[in-house]
Amino acid sequence: MSTTAMKPQKIETQKEAISKTRLDKAKLLLSKLFTDQQMGQLKQVSNAFNKLTNKQKQFISAADQIETTQRQVWVKGIFDYLNEHHFCEKTSGLFLSEEILEYVKDSVRQHRFIAGGCGGHRFNTAIIGPPKSGKSTLLELYAQEIVADMANCGDWKNSFVIAFDFRELAPKVSDIKEFYITMVRMVCDTIIKEKPVLTKFIPDIRRYLENLVTDPSPLVLAKSHIENVPLKKMQQNIINIGEDILSTWRNPIAFEGWITTIFELPVIIPNALGFTKTIFIIDNFDFCDIKLEPMAPFTNSHRMAFVSEHVKYALSKSDYIFACHNMQKMYEALVSIDQEGVDLFAFTDFLPTNGISPDIVENDLPLVVSLSTQDLPFVMKGSDCDGVPNYIMLWKDLNQSIEEMEVFSEGSDEFDDARYYAIAHAQAIMNLMFFSEEADYTDEEEASWPHVLSIRRASENENVQYRQEEAVNQQFIQNEIDAIPIDNAPQNLAEEEANGDKVN
Known part of the structure; x- marks a missing residue:
């Protein structure tokens, strides 16, 4: 018998083997998903499907x-x-x-x-x-x-x-x-x-x-x-x-x-x-x-x-x-x-909206702002943005305007333009992040509004000092919170032990 005469039979045998393999895999998968009783119900569904008209079968086949x-x-x-x-x-x-x-x-x-x-x-x-x-x-x-x-x-x-x-x-x-x-x-x-x-x-x-x-x-x-x-x-x-x-x-x-x-x-x-x-x-x-x-x-x-x-x-x-x-x-x-x-x-x-991106400006140097309403400088930090993307964007824009100001010689027209722009930008951020949203800070007749007079970047030494002061303040606040008495809570260890003895 010639080799060519055996090819169709060989192909048919391979197809049957592939089909049998796929069928076995399907049965194995279904046996893991369904019990024997449920498998019997699936056969009933299969029989019902076979009784449908061709139009109904086409609709179900196209349902997905x-x-x-x-x-x-x-x-x-x-x-x-x-x-x-x-x-x-x-x-x-x-x-x-x-x-x-x-x-x-x-x-x-x-x-x-x-x-x-x-x-x-x-x-x-x-x-x-x-x-x-x-x-x-x-x-x-x-x-x-x-x-x-x-x-x-x-x-x-x-x-x-x-x-x-x-x-x-x-x-x-x-x-x-x-x-x-x-x-x-x-x-x-x-x-x-x-x-x-x-x-x-x-x-x-x-x-x-x-x-x-x-x-x-x-x-x-x-x-x-x-x-x-x-x-x-x-x-x-x-x-x-x-x-x-x-x-x-x-x-x-x-x-x-x-x-x-x-x-x-x-x-x-x-x-x-x-x-x-x-x-x-x-x-x-x-x-x-x-x-x-x-x-x-x-x-x-x-x-x-x-x-x-x-x-x-x-x-x-x-x-x-x-x-x-x-x-x-x-x-x-x-x-x-x-x-x-x-x-x-x-x-x-x-x-x-807070905390969406908390770390992006944490390491930026603080900005020192002089305000018309107070003698001490106001310190703005990247952490003041509190992870709010819109605030972070404004913070970065303000830092960029300060960088542009630092490029020019003090007293030049370019320096003055950049300085006024940085002050205006700082005023907008101060109004948004730190002051009342209901107030009209554009009212020139209201002398009590805090106006930004100048702004600069803090030095590394100042940054260290500010961080130390902030750590002290945070510890003080935490101590104040810990000192607040809680209703019906024991105030010390002796009282807690005494209450325990009463229960026993």
Whole structure:
């Protein structure tokens, strides 16, 4: 027999061997993942699959690719939405961008969990920090990162993301009718971005919800889908919501209930349409600290509404990430005003803008500043930046301006120009990092404002002296803290031993 005649048979034998090897590997893998009983159930699934029509088999075979396409559409829709609401405009070309991104990613990872074989997230984060430290920028990066992370987990399919700036929303709150309509439109427009398959139904839903406070009318979705069971369920869910809204609107004593309803719209409307979780992304959260007196049509209501309490109630039922402008106001808004209120402070993780890059300027020589309001010099150190990227950038710019000043001869025009620029830069940093953000330091008539008169770099000897003084001060402060008595705590070893004997 010729050699050529044996080749096809040899190839077929090799194919059978390869197939058998792959089959054995698959069986081995499955045996590690499933019990014998579960393997039997898999065979039943296989038999059921074989009974499907070719069209059904093709759909199931392409399901993974279809889901990938849907995920890509979801990600694009979310990013377009964030960009439209200005949640992407501050995040390109950032100073220390790698450190900031890693800081954000680490926080997102800490809020990720695995359950039921799928990844998920639970966000309850507040971004805090000193004035002009990049809180809004960090929030924007956080919003973008959670979208990317959710796309790699299973919760992108059922999560509704809504983002807004409360500074822009606050002026609309006082007109409770128009504010309701604004919130309905905002939610409905966002749903179209995040679940385009609902686009054909959203106009009818939006019109139905808006008309509840003007001229109520029935909700009838596209008639050609009237026998579609999921659609009928969705329609009934919206009708149920509408009935509750209308009942609250017509109740003259339900003023506080109406405010609660408005802020629950981003939760209850998406839930009626198949979403199971809402994620709030809010900038300038502290602007929700608003008091509203009862107004028409709630003529019999007598209690004022604290808007922050109603916002917190909606957030407590959802996931949230927010940033603030004024930390003090934010802290005051987070705690409950009374026993009936919502204490969101206890359930919130705080992500500071401090400490993102703590070591980058620690070894820089201090800067000695002369101020108009004090005789002793003011010493600025790299550690004063406290790891805040924006402050570090300003610090480096100030050091560069001083280096440029040192290049020129004292008394020359170039030296004077560089000196005035360095003083102006130092004044801006002092105003930002050390003085009140509410004060107007440009008021020339106010002599008490601390004006920068001169600035120079400290010498090595001065640096050693400053470090020694700082170490002494830190030790003194620590001693003062240690000396503070703690309620019911033993004040010395003898008292501690005596208490121990009493217990025994």
